Amino acid sequence: xxxxxxxxxxxxxxxxxxxxxxxxxxxxxxxxxxxxxxxxxxxxxxxxxxxxxxxxxxxxxxxxxxxxxxxxxxxxxxxxxxxxxxxxxxxxxxxxxxxxxxxxxxxxxxxxxxxxxxxxxxxxxxxxxxxxxxxxxxxxxxxxxxxxxxxxxxxxxxxxxxxxxxxxxxxxxxxxxxxxxxxxxxxxxxxxxxxxxxxxxxxxxxxxxxxxxxxxxxxxxxxxxxxxxxxxxxxxxxxxxxxxxxxxxxxxxxxxxxxxxxxxxxxxxxxxxxxxxxxxxxxxxxxxxxxxxxxxxxxxxxxxxxxxxxxxxxxxxxxxxxxxxxxxxxxxxxxxxxxxxxxxxxxxxxxxxxxxxxxxxxxxxxxxxxxxxxxxxxxxxxxxxxxxxxxxxxxxxxxxxxxxxxxxxxxxxxxxxxxxxxxxxxxxxxxxxxxxxxxxxxxxxxxxxxxxxxxxxxxxxxxxxxxxxxxxxxxxxxxxxxxxxxxxxxxxxxxxxxxxxxxx
Amino acid sequence: xxxxxxxxxxxxxxxxxxxxxxxxxxxxxxxxxxxxxxxxxxxxxxxxxxxxxxxxxxxxxxxxxxxxxxxxxxxxxxxxxxxxxxxxxxxxxxxxxxxxxxxxxxxxxxxxxxxxxxxxxxxxxxxxxxxxxxxxxxxxxxxxxxxxxxxxxxxxxxxxxxxxxxxxxxxxxxxxxxxxxxxxxxxxxxxxxxxxxxxxxxxxxxxxxxxxxxxxxxxxxxxxxxxxxxxxxxxxxxxxxxxxxxxxxxxxxxxxxxxxxxxxxxxxxxxxxxxxxxxxxxxxxxxxxxxxxxxxxxxxxxxxxxxxxxxxxxxxxxxxxxxxxxxxxx
Numbered sequence: 001x002x003x004x005x006x007x008x009x010x011x012x013x014x015x016x017x018x019x020x021x022x023x024x025x026x027x028x029x030x031x032x033x034x035x036x037x038x039x040x041x042x043x044x045x046x047x048x049x050x051x052x053x054x055x056x057x058x059x060x061x062x063x064x065x066x067x068x069x070x071x072x073x074x075x076x077x078x079x080x081x082x083x084x085x086x087x088x089x090x091x092x093x094x095x096x097x098x099x100x101x102x103x104x105x106x107x108x109x110x111x112x113x114x115x116x117x118x119x120x121x122x123x124x125x126x127x128x129x130x131x132x133x134x135x136x137x138x139x140x141x142x143x144x145x146x147x148x149x150x151x152x153x154x155x156x157x158x159x160x161x162x163x164x165x166x167x168x169x170x171x172x173x174x175x176x177x178x179x180x181x182x183x184x185x186x187x188x189x190x191x192x193x194x195x196x197x198x199x200x201x202x203x204x205x206x207x208x209x210x211x212x213x214x215x216x217x218x219x220x221x222x223x224x225x226x227x228x229x230x231x232x233x234x235x236x237x238x239x240x241x242x243x244x245x246x247x248x249x250x251x252x253x254x255x256x257x258x259x260x261x262x263x264x265x266x267x268x269x270x271x272x273x274x275x276x277x278x279x280x281x282x283x284x285x286x287x288x289x290x291x292x293x294x295x296x297x298x299x300x301x302x303x304x305x306x307x308x309x310x311x312x313x314x315x316x317x318x319x320x321x322x323x324x325x326x327x328x329x330x331x332x333x334x335x336x337x338x339x340x341x342x343x344x345x346x347x348x349x350x351x352x353x354x355x356x357x358x359x360x361x362x363x364x365x366x367x368x369x370x371x372x373x374x375x376x377x378x379x380x381x382x383x384x385x386x387x388x389x390x391x392x393x394x395x396x397x398x399x400x401x402x403x404x405x406x407x408x409x410x411x412x413x414x415x416x417x418x419x420x421x422x423x424x425x426x427x428x429x430x431x432x433x434x435x436x437x438x439x440x441x442x443x444x445x446x447x448x449x450x451x452x453x454x455x456x457x458x459x460x461x462x463x464x465x466x467x468x469x470x471x472x473x474x475x476x477x478x479x480x481x482x483x484x485x486x487x488x489x490x491x492x493x494x495x496x497x498x499x500x501x502x503x504x
Numbered sequence: 505x506x507x508x509x510x511x512x513x514x515x516x517x518x519x520x521x522x523x524x525x526x527x528x529x530x531x532x533x534x535x536x537x538x539x540x541x542x543x544x545x546x547x548x549x550x551x552x553x554x555x556x557x558x559x560x561x562x563x564x565x566x567x568x569x570x571x572x573x574x575x576x577x578x579x580x581x582x583x584x585x586x587x588x589x590x591x592x593x594x595x596x597x598x599x600x601x602x603x604x605x606x607x608x609x610x611x612x613x614x615x616x617x618x619x620x621x622x623x624x625x626x627x628x629x630x631x632x633x634x635x636x637x638x639x640x641x642x643x644x645x646x647x648x649x650x651x652x653x654x655x656x657x658x659x660x661x662x663x664x665x666x667x668x669x670x671x672x673x674x675x676x677x678x679x680x681x682x683x684x685x686x687x688x689x690x691x692x693x694x695x696x697x698x699x700x701x702x703x704x705x706x707x708x709x710x711x712x713x714x715x716x717x718x719x720x721x722x723x724x725x726x727x728x729x730x731x732x733x734x735x736x737x738x739x740x741x742x743x744x745x746x747x748x749x750x751x752x753x754x755x756x757x758x759x760x761x762x763x764x765x766x767x768x769x770x771x772x773x774x775x776x777x778x779x780x781x782x783x784x785x786x787x788x789x790x791x792x793x794x795x796x797x798x799x800x801x802x803x804x805x806x807x808x809x810x811x812x813x814x815x816x817x818x819x820x821x822x823x824x825x826x827x828x829x830x831x832x833x834x
Contacts, residue, residue: 306707327709336707344707347700349767358697359708361690370688413708 002029004163004194010059019045020218030192034209042218043198051076051083082156083165090148092141097123099140100155131187146177163194202231202497231499239489250488251464258282261452267312272298273476285453287467289492295476296456297339300423304336305329333420337410345410348399353380355398356413383412404435425456460489472496516776523783531790538667548782549671550730554753555774556682557726560719562757563699565766566625571727573636574610575746578603578731580640583651583741591653603728611724615717640743649741661736671733683771700767
């Protein structure tokens with residue numbers, strides 16, 4: 001086997017926490033090598049080290065057998081690696097050819113004018129060579145995200161890249177676009193290009209990869225060759241062998257027999273999710289599992305009234321509820337903690353005080369339209385005390401707090417109201433362990449007081465730890481319900497990846 | 505740390521005091537007199553008045569470039585109305601009501617186009633700037649209409665109560681109302697919330713579109729009040745009477761630390777910004793800078809002042825935004 005890139009005994013720690021321990025990975029010429037692992041397994045860190053974004057603590061990297069130092073993206077490109085990012089850097093107002101040769105356009109003689117004919121011809125050659133469904137003169141902005149991604153790939157190939165690194169390339173693609181990408185990847189492999197493919201979607205890895213490296217908690221768990229890549233086996237390696245209540249890899253669910261609080265019937269939003277029906281009992285924590293793009297966030301946003309849905313009915317304690325606007329939902333007792341905390345959760349320039357009050361002005365008395373600042377402050381102080389926001393300074397801008405405390409502010413404003421349903425979408429993403437536990441405690445206490453909690457989480461441990469019942473969504477549909485008995489992380493992952501359907 | 509923040513918070517007041525001290529030392533006899541101070545305030549009263557309304561659009565992260573020509577339109581309408589009713593007080597009242605109505609309608613239009621059609625505020629108000637100017641030109645046949653009566657009309661811009669002219673009181677009143685709305689009412693909190701993070705504001709149950717539209721209405725109304733005052737000061741109606749005022753307003757706001765990215769800024773600081781610009785003009789006259797050099801000097805002082813004041817602030821805000829963009833969705 002002709003090894004292109006090899007990384008040996010890579011170690012990396014962040015502020016004393018080891019995230020990679022003696023990790024090893026090698027990619028051969030002309031193979032699709034997949035890299036898998038749960039959230040936090042160290043995939044991104046490894047890629048960032050390989051592309052020069054992070055420096056490794058120890059270990060060595062070999063390119064075609066020679067030891068190399070990669071300290072910037074440029075080093076990485078000079079060697080012949082190209083990284084295809086999730087967030088695309090394609091410029092929409094330029095053509096395919098202009099995008100590919102941006103900054104290194106062929107010139108007419110020494111005049112400095114761009115030789116468009118030559119540029120288009122060179123692009124056409126590339127396209128023909130790798131059989132891409134593109135034309136050099138297509139305007140990038142007119143193409144879908146999938147085809148724009150192909151431009152990125154071509155850009156890499158035009159610099160004679162021999163190894164492409166793709167980080168979750170299908171995260172924002174439709175099924176059809178993904179199919180085009182898969183075919184392209186297969187063509188590239190046949191032409192001798194190596195591909196390092198990072199994904200957490202089993203079916204893609206199953207289909208594409210020649211070999212698979214699995215990371216778990218920063219350690220090499222396994223390297224499987226194509227014949228060994230069996231979904232159940234992969235899941236076992238990703239999650240670990242010991243199934244134990246204490247580490248959150250398994251949970252015994254018990255049925256909640258309270259009255260039904262929220263009932264959803266045949267909710268559909270075209271292109272996002274389809275025919276969703278479920279019930280939630282009073283005081284129940286209902287977890288939604290599934291892969292990114294399964295339609296969970298879209299569903300809860302519609303429930304809350306932040307987005308519109310096409311058809312379906314929602315009942316709140318037997319009463320029909322039409323979430324026309326977020327204002328109306330809030331009045332009915334809904335609360336919402338969005339997925340994108342910084343972008344949608346709080347107002348960074350405003351103080352803790354004003355962020356807490358922003359949903360609750362109907363509860364504060366006013367004189368001549370002037371808000372009683374005394375009551376406003378009292379509300380803030382009570383929430384600071386209740387949820388332990390640190391530092392306990394009502395005038396501190398929320399943008400300056402730590403991630404965990406920002407999230408506490410986002411949750412805290414809802415605790416000041418009489419809540420019936422609290423929707424939390426990825427409540428602890430990017431939050432340190434201590435604050436995580438506090439937020440779990442808060443949510444559980446709320447549920448005990450009778451509030452319905454709808455939890456969307458991609459963190460399986462979190463999902464199992466908090467949920468009383470788990471619904472798994474896949475491609476906009478609910479595919480599995482775990483309502484009683486024991487359930488493990490592997491069960492959820494299998495359902496989310498579609499393995500359950502295949503076995504039926 | 506605490507000390508630093510306080511200096512930043514009161515930096516405009518410090519600059520103001522420094523200005524006054526320097527000018528007092530340079531021109532001890534002519535600067536610090538009631539007459540001169542009254543003059544300075546009178547010269548900025550219209551800008552201050554406009555800023556009190558336009559600040560709402562700036563706080564949203566929007567802008568209103570049409571205020572200058574909207575002033576012209578309301579000045580012309582008022583004068584034409586007065587003329588039509590034979591220069592009577594009745595004509596004046598109708599004229600003012602008409603001007604206010606125009607301000608409300610223009611503001612509604614801006615707000616609706618910006619929020620519901622998702623057009624950038626810059627483009628919309630840039631376009632209406634020439635629309636309003638055009639209407640005024642049609643109405644007045646592109647002529648200057650002189651208007652010296654009724655007395656009540658001339659009193660609006662030139663009348664005195666004590667040592668100060670009436671527009672100074674009007675500016676103070678409008679600025680106080682604006683301060684009250686921004687700092688005391690729920691609507692004011694919503695303006696800062698929508699300007700600071702529109703998505704988060706929506707998720708908090710705020711009707712962001714309604715808030716935006718109202719902000720543009722405020723801007724329109726203060727522009728039309730400004731138009732009436734300016735017509736009275738100049739005792740005439742002219743289509744181009746207010747042109748250039750939009751620049752002065754934005755200059756005052758930005759010098760006062762209002763962020764053009766939205767969500768940040770105080771009305772009192774913006775008024776101080778207007779006063780600083782007025783003092784600069786006045787100081788240059790007193791010290792005897794030739795008028796040919798004044799524009800150059802003023803522009804440079806503004807650039808330097810704003811650069812020093814905002815360098816740190818924009819940096820931190822830019823970081824916030826970049827952090828948001830670079831955030832990796834796992």
